[in-house]
Amino acid sequence: MGAEQITLRLNPRGKPLPNLPAELPISSDASVDALYGAVAKLTGYSRHRLRITKSDSSHLKPSPTATLEESNLYDQSSLFIKDLGLQIDWQTVFIIEYFGPLIIHPLFLLLRTQIYSFTPPFLQWTGTPTSTPPTTTQLTLCTMVLIHYIKRELETLFIHRFSSATMPLSSLIRNTAYYWTMGGLYLGYFLYSPSATDTPPHFFYTGLAIWIFAELSNFKTHLTLRDLRRPGTTDRGIPTGYGFNLVTCPNYMFEVLGWFAFAMMTGWKIPALVFWGSGLFIQTKWAGQKERRYRKEFGDKYKKKKFVIVPYLL
Known part of the structure; x- marks a missing residue:
């Protein structure tokens, strides 16, 4: 017709x-x-x-x-x-999200004397001078945070292709709060305390090796996802290859593995474990949604995954 x-x-x-x-x-x-x-x-x-x-x-x-x-x-x-x-583009949202930890962690490390001098009595580390220099572990952890979020910023600018162009401006605070509060203020405050000591070498070096592997693997999966979407379109292909034979979202798998290694390098500090656990919870939910979306979008062409984020477990 x-x-x-x-x-x-x-x-x-x-x-x-x-x-x-x-x-x-x-x-x-x-x-x-x-x-x-x-x-x-x-x-x-x-x-x-x-x-x-x-x-x-x-x-x-x-x-x-x-x-x-x-x-x-x-x-x-x-x-x-x-x-x-009113809308804001997703690229700007991601840049703002990751900018929080990028400035908060160095500030806690550089201004630790001033920050912990004014800590309320119920949060003070008694008997520890606030002028204690940062440990090698603290310097390394801060460097890792900077590398991780600089990587995320660069991926946002040059790698990611977004399925939707914008999100409501009213949702910006909700979306950025997690990174600025949990990943920035909460994690940073406790990581750089003057009472901290260096992590035992077996935890430190094992965690560092796992973290490097996870960061590189996460970057590789982001490249795979980028290549599934043609520039300027919302169409995408079925993800396959490195990690995708194990779980629906290996990018999330390597992300949580990296923060698990980070927690190991802190000597299993509670705030680091809480941040890792909250990330695992949130990204497991996202991965489950993505698995359902893949099944609906691709139908019989898609090989259904039983595990969405952690092989043989979740």
């Missing part, structure tokens, strides 16, 4: 959208992306803060290839337009 001019009925969902017309004439062979562009132009909003749903409440996902006819939209079809609010 050839292309024809159709008229779509537009309705606001939630709060009213200024300048949203009741009807939109458009060609039936226009792409869904073209529809988003037309609505964005009419309302004066960025296309990324708009969500379009059909009359059956299903989300009409942006696509440069799917046409309106292929999306079962015809003359007089009703669409519902929702304003998602």
Whole structure:
């Protein structure tokens, strides 16, 4: 069937959208992306803060290839337009997230005398002078944190390709709080205490070797995931290769392995174990969601995984 001019009925969902017309004439062979562009132009909003749903409440996902006819939209079809609010791009979100630990850990290490001099009595390390120089273990741990988060920042800038362009600005604090509080303030405060001593060599060097392996392996899996997505598209292939034969998300597997090694290098300090455990919990949840998404998206083409993050366990 050839292309024809159709008229779509537009309705606001939630709060009213200024300048949203009741009807939109458009060609039936226009792409869904073209529809988003037309609505964005009419309302004066960025296309990324708009969500379009059909009359059956299903989300009409942006696509440069799917046409309106292929999306079962015809003359007089009703669409519902929702304003998602101010948006921020995911790359900026990641940069802000990782920036917290990058500045907090060096500050705790460099300003430890001033910080611990003003520590409340119930948190003080009694009998330990605040002028004690940092240990070799503390200097190494701070260097590892810097290397880890600089790596994450560089991956964000040059490696990652995001499936969605933006997120609501209102969610920025929620998304960054974990890294700035748990990974920054909580972990940093206890790591660089003046009462700390060097970790026994067998824990220190074993943990360091595991950490280096985990960081390099995590980087390799990020390269694999990057190559699954063509630049400028949201389409992706099925991940295979190094680590993907064991679990759904080897990038998460190597991430939690690295922080486990980090906890080992601290001499199994409680804050380091808490940070590792919270990361394991969160990323296990994410990995389970990704496994379900892969099964739905790829169907029989996808080899289902029993373990999503830890082989033979989780």
